[in-house]
Amino acid sequence: MFPYQRPRRLRKTEAIRRMVRETSLSPDDFIYPLFVTFGKNIRREIKSMPGCFQESVDRIVKHAKEVHSLGIPAVILFGIPEEKDESGSGAYDPDGVVQKAVKAIKDKIPELCVITDVCMCEYTSHGHCGIVERGEVMNDPTLELLAREAVSHAKAGADMVAPSDMMDGRVEAIRLALDEEGFPEISIMSYAVKYASAFYGPFREAAQSSPKSGDRYSYQMDPPNRREALREAALDIAEGADIIMVKPAMSYLDIISDIRENCDLPVAAYNVSGEYSLIKAAGKLGWIDEKRVMMEVLTSIKRAGADIILTYFAKDAARLLNR
Ligand code: PBG
Numbered sequence: 285m286f287p288y289q290r291p292r293r294l295r296k297t298e299a300i301r302r303m304v305r306e307t308s309l310s311p312d313d314f315i316y317p318l319f320v321t322f323g324k325n326i327r328r329e330i331k332s333m334p335g336c337f338q339e340s341v342d343r344i345v346k347h348a349k350e351v352h353s354l355g356i357p358a359v360i361l362f363g364i365p366e367e368k369d370e371s372g373s374g375a376y377d378p379d380g381v382v383q384k385a386v387k388a389i390k391d392k393i394p395e396l397c398v399i400t401d402v403c404m405c406e407y408t409s410h411g412h413c414g415i416v417e418r419g420e421v422m423n424d425p426t427l428e429l430l431a432r433e434a435v436s437h438a439k440a441g442a443d444m445v446a447p448s449d450m451m452d453g454r455v456e457a458i459r460l461a462l463d464e465e466g467f468p469e470i471s472i473m474s475y476a477v478k479y480a481s482a483f484y485g486p487f488r489e490a491a492q493s494s495p496k497s498g499d500r501y502s503y504q505m506d507p508p509n510r511r512e513a514l515r516e517a518a519l520d521i522a523e524g525a526d527i528i529m530v531k532p533a534m535s536y537l538d539i540i541s542d543i544r545e546n547c548d549l550p551v552a553a554y555n556v557s558g559e560y561s562l563i564k565a566a567g568k569l570g571w572i573d574e575k576r577v578m579m580e581v582l583t584s585i586k587r588a589g590a591d592i593i594l595t596y597f598a599k600d601a602a603r604l605l606n607r
Contacts, residue, residue: 307587309579311355311605314598315399315552318351319490320344320385321364332486333557334564336596338364341385348389348396354602358397360446360594361385362491365407371415372407376432383440390441399473400437402430402447402458411495413449413503421503426451431461438467446529448475450503455523473552474525477513477539480504483532483558490557513539517547525549527592532556534581537588544589553590555581560596575604 294304319330319338326340339347348359363382365374374380386398404426405413414426426449434445445462447454455474462470480501488494505512517528528547530540531554540553563581567574578597585593595601 307583309582309586309601309605311598311602312357313582313586313591313593314356314602315358315360315592315594316351316356316598317360317362317594317596318344318347318385319362319364320381322366322381330486330490332489332561333596334568335600336490336560338490341381341388344385345388345392348393351599352393352396354599355606356598356602358399358444359389360399360401362401363406364492368407368409370409372404372429375402375404375407376429376436378436378439380436383436386437386440386442397443398441399444399446400434400442402434402437402445403449404429404433405449405493405495406491410497411493412498413500414451419498423451423453427454427457430454431457434458435461435465435467438462438465438470442470444471444473444526446473446475448478448531450475450478450500450505452519453523455520455525459524471526472524473527473529474520475531475554476517476520476525476528477530477536477543478504479507479532479536481507481532481535481556481558483535483556485558486561487557507535510539510542513542514546517543521547521549527552529554529594530590532559533585533590533593534559537584540585540588540590550591551589552592552594553585553588555585555593555595555597557596563597575600579604 294300321338323340327343328338330336351359361382365381382400389398403413405411410416412421414421437445527550529552530536530543533553533555544551563577566572582601
């Protein structure tokens with residue numbers, strides 16, 4: 285039979301393509317990551333992440349204003365403390381870098397949603413995401429510290445906390461502590477499905493958080509596992525998570541799609557540092573069209589089922605979308 289159905293009819297003009305387009309991006313979809321460091325008037329570019337910076341609190345506020353003015357609703361903060369120790373005490377220091385940055389940003393731009401990453405790896409001398417005893421990352425003793433960290437962020441004025449450590453039971457520990465301390469309205473975006481990925485390489489330069497010995501395979505998920513993602517998400521939902529995150533994004537679109545199918549909470553996906561650096565590097569070399577590849581990747585993450593995308597491309601993409 286001759287083709288009475290011709291899919292090309294609906295691809296004929298941009299106006300028609302716009303009408304039948306199934307996925308669209310908006311600056312509303314993005315969360316922009318910021319790296320806060322100690323000191324004053326510091327803005328240091330991260331070598332492996334061109335266009336991203338470690339910045340002191342005064343500079344972070346200016347940067348957050350720029351993010352807000354582009355129509356991006358939220359930032360997520362990572363801290364680089366002046367000193368690190370065995371128990372990561374900088375993580376829950378009321379005068380820590382993140383706590384100061386949250387206060388300063390909320391003071392100047394109250395409408396901007398400020399999310400904090402809750403983890404120990406940026407604050408511990410050994411660089412692991414929890415307390416280490418006899419070479420082991422200890423689960424239960426870490427929970428109390430994570431809860432303290434989350435409460436200290438809430439006290440500083442954070443709107444939302446995002447635990448990224450992958451200890452079992454941490455969403456419940458954080459929920460209970462927040463409620464007990466008078467923060468029942470603070471939401472938890474859980475890095476529920478976080479794989480032990482080589483795509484985090486550039487981030488570890490940015491946050492100076494590489495483990496000094498060993499790796500993160502005993503707590504982050506094994507990349508070949510797909511069913512396990514559903515279990516991780518279900519546990520965090522039962523513990524009180526408000527948003528479920530999948531991380532990384534680009535090589536894990538099947539996982540994002542599974543979580544979308546099986547869970548009715550908002551789904552976030554983290555387009556991580558290595559995914560950013562690959563595109564930036566190839567773009568610089570002139571091997572790909574950086575802007576088009578960026579938009580294609582972000583669209584694919586949305587198409588797979590993410591409602592929210594954490595991405596270092598947020599500002600570049602918002603600029604294009606706002607045109
Ligand atoms: C902290 C944390 C990491 C990232 C976000 N939170 C690094 C890691 O787990 O080693 C990675 C983000 C990125 O690569 O962009 N645990």
